[in-house]
Amino acid sequence: MKKNHLLFCSLLLLSSCAPKITTSIINRYKPLPAFTPITIYQKNDTLPENLEKLGSVDVVDYGFTNGVNYYSVINEAKTAAAKVGGNAIQVDKMRTPNLFNTGYQLEAEILKIDSVNKFSPSKRNSNPDAITKPNSFWHLALNGGYSYSLGKSRSNSNPRIQNYYSQLKSGYNIGVEIHYLPFNGQFGYGLNYELMNLQNSMDGVILNSDQNSVIGIKSDNKSIQYIGPSVILITRQVKNGRAKDALNLSLGGGYINFHNTQQVVTFNYQIDGATVGLRFAVGFDHYLSKSMALGLRVSLIAGLLSDYDKFDGTSVEHVHLTPNNYVNLSQLNISLGFSFNK
8 A cells, every 4th residue: 555655646746737827017908809819029039119018927847847848838928918918929038948847938028019910020939840849759768787686685694605695686787668758758658677687606605414514506596577667757958959968757666576596505496486566767868869868777676575486396385474574676776778769
């Protein structure tokens, strides 16, 4: 239940919210009828003399707004102008998305101009396509790097054995993720897969029996596989109409498979188990081209194993663990890779 509550709260944090529209009105007239044309002037455009400034409007992004593109903020400003009788706006500032704001932001003056159709604003920046199409609707990433087990090391009075278990906490990971982002190329859903491998071996291990002692090798070769759906939020820094850098956050839950090939001197075991868990990841991408980026990923996978099967070559033993002895499969992964965006 706690896991479901955590997942629900996290999804709320990643979900979108509307931008804030703030107006400062000096004078107002009767609202304009619906579909009345509102003329847009840029900051350096020459304005007609017969105008009256009615106030100003700001469209502000709180950081994780969704779908707030160039057209959205312009339409919000035009709507605010029409409510107070303004038939034109002059854009003072237009901020494009960056790593901490997913949407566009605007500051504009609200104007009332007589015979506005006699005056034509310049064509500069009249085509917003150059700054509204850096977002991609498909995101594919391939990564690999370092993996570290967050589970507590098995305690042992022998310093050599204790060191063995400490070294077994480190390994490598490889991962694949694919997401579809239908909400303005910023928010979407997809699938994540990660494989983590941890292994170690040592010789000179003494196995004591009733009458004999045998010296041999101890080894473990653990693999932990995670696969599951996720939601993702991507914010991009836009420069000259193209994405330059991107920050992404993803959250999901899925299936975790555990396998360990273990040798203890003369005994060989195959240990298998499965559980469910959560995955959270944060990534930074630097675009090398319009569609390809070099990325750094940090992901956290959390899960507890409550039972497993142990095969000794002749028979299978099913082991049930008490809550105090659950196997912690949680992993911290730091990886580098490439992402492809289309």
